[in-house]
Amino acid sequence: MGNRIIHSISLGTVLFAVWLVLSGHYTFFITTLGILSCALVVSIMQRMDLIDHEGHPIHLTWRAFTYIPWLIIEIIKANIDVLKLILSPSLPATPTLLRVKASQTSDLGQVIYANSITLTPGTISVDVANGEILVHALTRSGAEDLMDGEMDRRVTRMVGEDK
Amino acid sequence: MSGTIIDILSWALIILGAFSLITGAVGVLRFPDVYTRMHAASITDTLGAGTIILGLILQAGLTLVAAKLLLILVFIFFTSPASSFALAHAALSSGVEPILDADLREDDKESSS
Numbered sequence: 001m002g003n004r005i006i007h008s009i010s011l012g013t014v015l016f017a018v019w020l021v022l023s024g025h026y027t028f029f030i031t032t033l034g035i036l037s038c039a040l041v042v043s044i045m046q047r048m049d050l051i052d053h054e055g056h057p058i059h060l061t062w063r064a065f066t067y068i069p070w071l072i073i074e075i076i077k078a079n080i081d082v083l084k085l086i087l088s089p090s091l092p093a094t095p096t097l098l099r100v101k102a103s104q105t106s107d108l109g110q111v112i113y114a115n116s117i118t119l120t121p122g123t124i125s126v127d128v129a130n131g132e133i134l135v136h137a138l139t140r141s142g143a144e145d146l147m148d149g150e151m152d153r154r155v156t157r158m159v160g161e162d163k
Numbered sequence: 164m165s166g167t168i169i170d171i172l173s174w175a176l177i178i179l180g181a182f183s184l185i186t187g188a189v190g191v192l193r194f195p196d197v198y199t200r201m202h203a204a205s206i207t208d209t210l211g212a213g214t215i216i217l218g219l220i221l222q223a224g225l226t227l228v229a230a231k232l233l234l235i236l237v238f239i240f241f242t243s244p245a246s247s248f249a250l251a252h253a254a255l256s257s258g259v260e261p262i263l264d265a266d267l268r269e270d271d272k273e274s275s276s
Contacts, residue, residue, distance in 0.1 A: 021227065021230045021231060021234055022231065022234070024227050075209050075210070079209060079210040082190070082202060082203070082205075082206055083183065083186050083206065083210075086186050086187075086189055086190035086193060086203060086206075087186060087189075091193055091194075093194065093195075093199055094264040095196075095198065095199055095261060095262060095263050095264055096263065096264060097261060097263060114248065115241075115244040115245070115248070116244075118205070118243075118244035118247045118248050118251075119205075119208075119209060119240070119243070119244045121202055121205040121206050121209060121210075122202055124198065124202065124205070124247055124248070124251050125248055125251070126198075126251045126252055126255050127252060127255060134255075136251065136261055138199055138202040140264065
């Protein structure tokens with residue numbers, strides 16, 4: 001129950017921050033309307049029972065700050081690989097389907113892992129079932145990089161399931 | 164002076180973004196099937212959109228517009244893998260067989276013989 005209140009407060013804060021960024025009008029009347037509409041959204045989400053650690057994972061915030069920069073660097077590296085491949089005249093693609101094990105136990109962890117795979121160009125997750133992710137990789141070397149499992153380990157560490 | 168440096172940096176990012184968008188489009192045309200084409204399209208989502216928006220943020224400076232652009236980047240980051248997954252999953256479950264490495268080699272043999 002205490003958790004739920006923390007999640008509600010944090011959701012309201014995030015919503016209001018987004019409102020502040022998007023609005024640009026900061027008179028008393030309009031800001032009050034903004035606060036009221038954020039509170040309305042939070043109360044509707046409470047009634048729909050949508051406020052939980054999955055929809056609003058604040059427990060990951062700090063660890064995400066180390067994961068996201070690593071992911072961005074991986075994305076840039078993968079982008080350069082795919083750009084080179086597209087621009088090379090012989091188009092040396094070696095498409096591969098493979099199953100990688102997702103060692104995360106929670107749904108949230110598996111979603112983060114599958115989305116990270118998709119976000120990296122050259123690999124797309126096609127199906128998630130039974131703790132395994134079916135991945136389509138553009139090149140065989142991309143598939144081998146994924147099989148090394150570094151991304152898997154980092155996601156597991158980020159969602160705090162490595163103990 | 165610092166304005167010129169920011170301008171150069173921002174235009175370099177925008178041109179890099181435009182280049183990767185065009186390359187992504189070329190990739191969509193060159194690759195053989197749905198799945199490999201999606202790889203090419205994902206360049207436009209990540210490097211293309213990312214560098215263009217970063218370049219525009221540098222143009223905007225420390226304003227509310229920059230914050231809005233950053234917000235767009237964050238939303239792209241969260242929504243584009245969801246849509247890619249939906250597309251790939253729909254293709255696979257409606258029976259589109261991916262062309263794999265082995266098939267490509269057989270094609271080569273057929274065309275050369």
